[in-house]
Amino acid sequence: MRLHKNYSFAGIPVLRYNQKVYRLCYNLFMGLGNSNIWIENLQKYRGKWVALDEDEKTVVASDEKAKNAYNSAVKEGVKLPILFKVPSVLAPYIGSFS
Amino acid sequence: MKLRYKPLEVEPSKSTSRKITIWRPIIPVILIYKKGMVGYEALIDSGADFNVFHSEIAQILDIDYKRGKKRQIFGLGNQEINGYECDVEIKLQGFPKFESSVVFSNQIPPHSFGVLGNKGFFGHFEIKFDYALRSIEIN
Numbered sequence: 001m002r003l004h005k006n007y008s009f010a011g012i013p014v015l016r017y018n019q020k021v022y023r024l025c026y027n028l029f030m031g032l033g034n035s036n037i038w039i040e041n042l043q044k045y046r047g048k049w050v051a052l053d054e055d056e057k058t059v060v061a062s063d064e065k066a067k068n069a070y071n072s073a074v075k076e077g078v079k080l081p082i083l084f085k086v087p088s089v090l091a092p093y094i095g096s097f098s
Numbered sequence: 099m100k101l102r103y104k105p106l107e108v109e110p111s112k113s114t115s116r117k118i119t120i121w122r123p124i125i126p127v128i129l130i131y132k133k134g135m136v137g138y139e140a141l142i143d144s145g146a147d148f149n150v151f152h153s154e155i156a157q158i159l160d161i162d163y164k165r166g167k168k169r170q171i172f173g174l175g176n177q178e179i180n181g182y183e184c185d186v187e188i189k190l191q192g193f194p195k196f197e198s199s200v201v202f203s204n205q206i207p208p209h210s211f212g213v214l215g216n217k218g219f220f221g222h223f224e225i226k227f228d229y230a231l232r233s234i235e236i237n
Binding site: 038047052066080082085090092 | 154158211
């Protein structure tokens with residue numbers, strides 16, 4: 001049996017062939033399972049700016065213009081809105097600017 | 099500090115409405131310029147030479163970004179984008195703010211992200227990616 005030096009859970013080394021089990025435990029422990037997507041209904045914001053609350057998940061405002069989304073979120077009482085430009089195409093991506 | 103990759107639902111093909119979850123190293127940073135401050139979600143990209151952000155962010159911070167140094171940037175395709183390199187302060191949760199440079203551009207294509215690149219971001223931290231665990235460790 002081989003132990004993988006990089007993987008341990010609660011200080012207990014995890015067997016290499018159990019990495020999938022480990023990842024499941026890790027995700028459950030962190031409350032972040034595979035099905036837990038970042039922003040709900042992201043499709044409807046395609047091409048727009050969204051202003052997120054401090055939890056980084058709740059969309060407080062959205063607009064074509066970043067400044068409008070920012071100002072709307074501030075009016076809603078968010079002290080520091082986090083802006084994200086939702087890509088117009090939600091597809092696999094490889095870091096190109098073309 | 100440990101952060102998580104963010105799961106996004108994407109359509110792998112136009113020919114089907116099937117969606118898959120793709121995990122990306124998108125993290126929140128706080129940009130500070132004089133008295134202005136705004137949060138911004140950007141993709142960590144070790145293949146990017148600069149931090150490249152949307153120019154609309156500069157407008158929120160009241161930065162006259164076109165007074166910065168002009169930069170031409172190329173991606174994987176042939177099309178170049180133009181931007182202007184400006185000095186701002188960046189803060190990550192759990193770390194003190196630091197002086198950095200950002201290229202602001204109004205030519206980032208609508209399907210792309212703002213990116214945190216080598217100059218201005220990787221130069222300030224040790225960053226470990228663990229895609230298997232969807233974890234990013236920043237020290």
